[in-house]
Amino acid sequence: MRKGLRLGSVRGVDVTADLSLFIIAGLLTWSLYAELDRVFPEAEAELLLSAAVVGGVMFFGSVFIHELSHSLVAIRRGLTVRRIRLFVFGGVSEIEDEAETPGDELAVTLAGPASSLVLAVVFLGAGWPVLSVWEVPARVAVILGFANLSIAVFNILPGLPLDGGRVLRAIVWRRSGDRAKATRLAVRTGRILGLLLAVAGVALMLLSGDFSAVWFVAVGWFLYEAASTSAIQEQFTARISGMSIGDIMRRTEMAIDGDMTVAAALEMHGWGEKLRPLPVAVGGRVLGVFGTREVAGVDGSERGSTQVRDAMTVIGPGDVVSVDTALRDALSGGVGGAVLVVVEDGEVVGLLTAEELAGVFSDLRSDR
Secondary structure: OOOOEEEEEEOOEEEEEOHHHHHHHHHHHHHHHHHHHHHOOOOOHHHHHHHHHHHHHHHHHHHHHHHHHHHHHHHHOOOOEEEEEEEOOEEEEEEOOOOOOHHHHHHHHHHHHHHHHHHHHHHHHHHHHHOOOOHHHHHHHHHHHHHHHHHHHHHOOOOOOOHHHHHHHHHHHHHHOOHHHHHHHHHHHHHHHHHHHHHHHHHHHHHHOOHHHHHHHHHHHHHHHHHHHHHHHHHHHHHHOOOEHHHHOEEOOOOEEOOOEHHHHHHHHOEOOEOOOEEEEEOOEEEEEEOHHHHHOOOHHHOOOOEHHHHOEEOOHHHEEEOOOEHHHHHHOOOOOOOEEEEEOOEEEEEEOHHHHHHHHOOOHHHO
């Protein structure tokens, strides 16, 4: 996923926003302004615009609180949360660890809708009684109340990747003891929900001519694709369970001498312009990796004079893993760059690149 714009962090969890968030925020603010202008045609435009901006910010603040609730409960349950990501369809808490029990999954999942329901009660309770007194701010509060109620209700629909899909999975998991079976059911319901939304959107556009219904199509497509991705992730997690780095690494005890020129390295280890990544040893220590990408960064006329050590990608402690490291731990830890150097008893024994991971991942998409 894209990193997005970092907004800050809470309890060590980064909060980021995609560019798509700011686009939808602008559209939402304009829609809210248009609604307020329709209801209060005599009010000053500046007041309505200010209320719309505040309402837009508070809406995405509500989405953030929804996701933060997931993350805080996950942390309390001992799970690692990488970040909270806000984007065009709302937000997502990227939790690295899978829940170990159905109880953990239920607790983490229900925290989000519960927080949205609480916010709905707060906004409606604050705005509804004073609608006739503080008309504009009260109207914004009521709109936010119903918006949070909609978020809670929509998210509890029983299909992945929605919260309701995770609730369904936790319930079936608890009853059957089979997480994979529970996931398959939640994926199927998620796909069905996505298709129903998309079909409903198309039908509304054809029958009423209201092309704003294209939003239903977009959300339906998103749900269908996200449910399919959930299925792939579950299969991948099951496949790598019990596997170590050593099971899939490309074994190589060969290292390029960092003092060698790029041209000499290509002549000795490569084939034309292609060179599979290899560790680079400088003074007896592996300090980097060198392959086709690094070769491409050196002009052809300079390869006879440029040393490999000057063109290599420098590695750090996070790019070095033990041969017996669990593959799942290495991946969930977000380690290093595109190439990991694998060591055993302090000696380099192999590399792990996207090519090796692709071998594990390759046939999963055929099951979508």
